[in-house]
Amino acid sequence: GENVEQHPSTLSVQEGDSAVIKCTYSDSASNYFPWYKQELGKRPQLIIDIRSNVGEKKDQRIAVTLNKTAKHFSLHITETQPEDSAVYFCAARRYSSASKIIFGSGTRLSIRP
Amino acid sequence: DTGVSQDPRHKITKRGQNVTFRCDPISEHNRLYWYRQTLGQGPEFLTYFQNEAQLEKSRLLSDRFSAERPKGSFSTLEIQRTEQGDSAMYLCASSPRLAGGVSGDTQYFGPGTRLTVL
Numbered sequence: 001g002e003n004v005e006q007h008p009s010t011l012s013v014q015e016g017d018s019a020v021i022k023c024t025y026s027d028s029a030s031n032y033f034p035w036y037k038q039e040l041g042k043r044p045q046l047i048i049d050i051r052s053n054v055g056e057k058k059d060q061r062i063a064v065t066l067n068k069t070a071k072h073f074s075l076h077i078t079e080t081q082p083e084d085s086a087v088y089f090c091a092a093r094r095y096s097s098a099s100k101i102i103f104g105s106g107t108r109l110s111i112r113p
Numbered sequence: 114d115t116g117v118s119q120d121p122r123h124k125i126t127k128r129g130q131n132v133t134f135r136c137d138p139i140s141e142h143n144r145l146y147w148y149r150q151t152l153g154q155g156p157e158f159l160t161y162f163q164n165e166a167q168l169e170k171s172r173l174l175s176d177r178f179s180a181e182r183p184k185g186s187f188s189t190l191e192i193q194r195t196e197q198g199d200s201a202m203y204l205c206a207s208s209p210r211l212a213g214g215v216s217g218d219t220q221y222f223g224p225g226t227r228l229t230v231l
Contacts, residue, residue: 004155006155032218034218034219036222042224043117043204043225044156044204044222045222046219046220046221049218049219089155089156091155093218099144099163099168099169099208100146100158100161100169100171101146101156101158101220102158103155103156103157104155105153105154105155106153106154106155
């Protein structure tokens with residue numbers, strides 16, 4: 001069945017350091033991988049996404065990498081800031097058929113001052 | 114605010130009661146999705162609509178759950194005979210129609226309705 005596993009569940013890093021969150025997916029038909037950030041009590045917000053025809057994508061301090069062979073994808077946040085503290089969800093979706101997004105269980109990122 | 118809106122934001126009900134939630138998607142978004150999120154977990158897919166047609170339902174959506182999108186704009190999610198296990202955040206999301214009738218990938222989420230069943 002479709003499944004997305006996410007690690008770690010909690011992550012604490014010093015302000016200014018980098019944070020890495022890793023995910024694996026089971027459905028080989030997945031070809032769209034969004035990352036959402038959810039602050040306490042707020043809605044999930046898309047921060048970056050990647051499609052299967054691309055191995056890496058970067059947007060300022062955020063980058064995602066995708067290894068389709070291994071079914072792994074990762075989120076990298078550099079030069080972390082206090083406002084990066086939130087829960088981050090990776091997700092996977094088939095493009096051609098079902099539109100549902102399968103989410104990972106989330107990583108609670110805390111930035112230590 | 115031109116984003117996805119949901120009403121009510123919070124709902125407390127007693128076990129056995131029926132509840133109905135409303136979602137207003139971003140204007141002209143043709144796809145609308147319902148997810149459920151419990152504490153410490155990612156959102157779980159419940160169902161989605163393309164215009165007024167309900168195209169997929171999750172096995173999580175028991176017979177007590179029903180969703181509608183009668184005019185292809187707003188949607189309602191009704192839970193009948195609520196149970197304590199129904200307590201969760203119910204999230205709605207929408208995605209746009211792009212050129213050529215293709216739906217966009219990005220799903221924009223609403224603020225959610227937090228349901229507490231006593």
